[in-house]
Amino acid sequence: MNKPDFNAVCPLPISQYPHVLMAHGGGGTLMHRLLEDVFGKAFSNPILDTRHDSAQFTVPAGRLAMTTDSYVVRPIFFPGGDIGSMAVHGTVNDLAMSGARPMYLSCGFIIEEGLPMETLWRVVCSMRDAAKICGVQIVTGDTKVVDKGKGDGLFINTTGIGVIEHEQKILPQNAQPGDAVIVSGDLGRHGMAIMAVREGLEFETTIKSDSAPVHEPVLELLNNGIEIHCLRDLTRGGLASALNEIAEAAGVKIGIDENSIPVREDVHAACEMLGFDPLHVANEGRFIAFVAPKDSDRALQILRCHDVSAGAVLAGKVAEKHMPLVTLKSAIGASRILDMPSGEQLPRIC
């Protein structure tokens, strides 16, 4: 079956080699052409264009934030995004969780021999566009080609540097009793969009990944003086993992209300079908904010003015200093533990 094409294609700048060869990572002319015509062309900026071994740039005085993440998503192109845009959004979002303004990215490509050049170019274009939208520059990078069978098409690592322009202490350890727990929008879209196109599990749906940058609403919260104690993006493991990690770090009990958490109907249906809990499913454009209770309403107002966080809700609060625990008020009003998912999410039998 042909996979649907989710992304527009830009013209490929080098066409004499339709597939990536080992020589494209070998340090010779082929590699030089790949770097110049693909990466250099797409990501061009004054820092990268120096073609030095390391990027040089000036940063404002004060604190910096730095993060790294590797992207191995399958399939490479999925409804709502691809490995390239995700590699930008994911790292930008990790920086945003410190309240940092994202500035520079590095990117490392590990390419399996035989990857269609067209595929690589589409991913690179997607990264270029995502970086432009996020206002970040890709200033350094690396490419390795591995033997056929020794990789899975394409892996990308990005490292990000951002500037912290606020004085707040945004850390998981800083979640405090009384804090309002705000969820920035509906949950579970990325995970279920991927599930729907995974080999062997295909089902018909229009669910698209929520992959998107979230730094703008976060920076606006800070610019408006919202007292933020902790931020966390809701990627693998979903809301359940994020809340448990914070409960653990801060030594607190967090209570949330299942009825308050938005889950789109199609996502809910797919989760029911496969036996998944939407609170365990991955997102790529959602975060939680622990804010001082006095600022909770204002924070919600600000978040709701941005498309990416228009669906923000108050989901619960930090109850007390306690043995780390997350409790959930269930749909029928009873209370239970909300645990981290154990291992990989596997579809249930019946």
Place this chain on the structure above:
Amino acid sequence: MKFLDEYRDGALAQKLAAEIHRITTKPWTIMEVCGGQTHAIVKFGIDELLSKQIELIHGPGCPVCVTPLEMIDKALEIAAKPNIIFTSFGDMLRVPGSTTDLLSVKAKGGDVRIVYSPLDAVTLAEQNPAKEVVFFGVGFETTAPATAMAVYQAEQKGLKNFSMLVSHVLVPPAIEALMSSPSCRVQAFLAAGHVCTVMGYEEYFPLVKKHRVPIVVTGFEPLDILHGILMVVQQLESGRAEVENQYSRSVRREGNQPAQDLIRKVFQVVPRKWRGVGEIPQSGLGLAGAYAAFDAEKKYGLADRHVDEPAECKSGLILQGLLKPHECPAFGAKCTPEHPLGATMVSSEGACAAYYRYRRHEATDAK
């Protein structure tokens, strides 16, 4: 979500719980047979809403949990062979055998794949004629029609590279075995709605008559389960023992006849070992003689393999309702979802996993 949210309405749930409370005059012990119901009970906290006089015992109705160790070992042995694509439902991949599990076999290079339907395994066999495709067919009467259809289609297509490791089990013989046990405390059953969607509920009449035990066919949403409990308690309180159908939006008395015909065509009733319980006569489905060529146990010479269960895991007592998960000494200590000693901790429908996931703090407090 339509047709779902209606059955999760908090106010209605409270009303049903209050009605159960109102009519209950003495303690009753009720077993929900199906692991899906156990999961819903613990996930939604249904038992918290109930009168303290109602005790729910979690039954043996999780197909992953009751699949015997020796069957898992057979699966592991087949999956590790070269040139095999081994397929199963997701939950089976984590279940520990004597030494390892299917996910580890996969990590070591075995071609182990999750399929959502047994028919996908047939498609894989068609697409990979040079490979042997084996499907691990587990489950109750609910999943049996789909596995039967897979074997039937494989035969119709003349596929020689498809076979199946069958470990299907049947609900009524399990209820019979439980009720015949001298230590049985169960006074009424919530029967599994999806099993009865396929099989109907006529086969429960003899059980009700013989053991004087109410059986209510029940669905899986919180309101279904509370309604089923209410119907059971009404019977218990008035001294009745009947088969009733709470899940009438899905279950008919005679069940799904074409599905039953297919099961009867492809399978035959066989004795089956249940993990932690032991062998129960006439409690399983195996491939009928005409389909023996698709029997992976025969194909790979594993039919005579026997493995004893480890003593440390108390899942047998838990599956029989004689022990609550958190009463097991290993619970939460030596046995967790990451390092399960037995299947009840592995499957998301297993009683131990459900307790661990949703009730751990109570269990810790109780210790």
